[in-house]
Amino acid sequence: MVIWGYRTKMFQLVLATFLCGRCGNPAAHAVLKRVTKFTLFFIPLFPINVKYLTQCTFCGGQNRITREQADQIVAQQQGGPDQGQGQPGQYPQQQPGQYPQQHQGQ
Template sequence: MLIILGFTQKVQALFTRPGTCPHCGVHGPQQVIEQAWKLTVFFIPLFTTRRRYYAECLHCGQQTQMSRQEALAAS
């Protein structure tokens, strides 16, 4: 019997907020993004194994990692 296990990654933009980028110093829009990895069996997602939140500067493209509480509080 062959069972196909794997992981899939889903990236979702949650919202855009104003802020100052710590990398380029520009005050402008930053997009808050959630990245989730899911365990799959036969290409069917079963459950989420890991989540990551980060803010991406729309000026320079650099990403700043943030906690789930920071991401949800900013919405």
């Protein structure tokens, strides 16, 4: 009998501050790398899927980003004290209507 499956692990690459596309608050976002590996007898062998995403620490909303965007955010955060915080709203680029609009009562 052969036991196989997969296992997913999340790695936090960096924390960056920018405007959240879901809640609209300037908040810290964790840039995460999610790696899914094929396992054989509970031993992870090779990655079958790698995804990058940001997660807002204020509302918990997640947004997928490309590897290039993740690398750029990490380089910007580790570039030095003068480049420490990215411009608000710079990442991630949101498509209009991607998140539900929040209306305030009048």
